[in-house]
Amino acid sequence: MPGHRSITEAERLASAKLGGFPIRREQMAAVANIHRAAYAVRQHLENSVLRGSDLTWTGFVVLWVVWIWGESETRNVAEEAGISKGTLTGVARTLENRGLLRRAGHPDDGRLVLLTLTDKGEELMQRVFPAFNEEEAFVTEQLSDAECRSLADSLRRVVLQVEENGEERRHFLLDGAEPAPRRSGRRPKN
Structure with a gap:
């Protein structure tokens, strides 16, 4: 039956389905809940604080990485953001078109591309991150x-x-x- 099922219902169904399998249930639950928590938090943040700034999760993470690390090679940004270089190319192009990010050739190696925040990107992160952090506090409020x-x-x-x-x-x-x-x-x- 399609539709939203609670975490409790999902755990009950998995337990019933896997009753005869020799599995490590606590480890399965830990990894499944890492995924569920990551998805729930990402969706909440995208649909709240990031939506107001017209940012996707990936766009925000790319801006965050460059904001924290400063000017960085694209390969390092992609790795830190947990995305492919191909995905980064599209995201960086979008952020550049919005005036938030600047792409430039590496001075010593023309094959490499460097990313830096523009003043507008810096201002956006200074404005958005406190609101983002408030939502981090919200999603962990029960802890x-x-x-x-x-x-x-x-x-x-x-x-x-x-x-x-x-x-x-x-x-x-x-x-x-x-x-x-x-x-x-x-x-x-x-």
């Missing part, structure tokens, strides 16, 4: 400061596990083979 620190530390350890050991694990799982290229989801017409 104490200590619980927020604990959650942040736990999630940081998840990220470090993947960053430090993920490549070796992928190598093991793929029996030494390179991963297949990603597909867009579109399949060739027959």
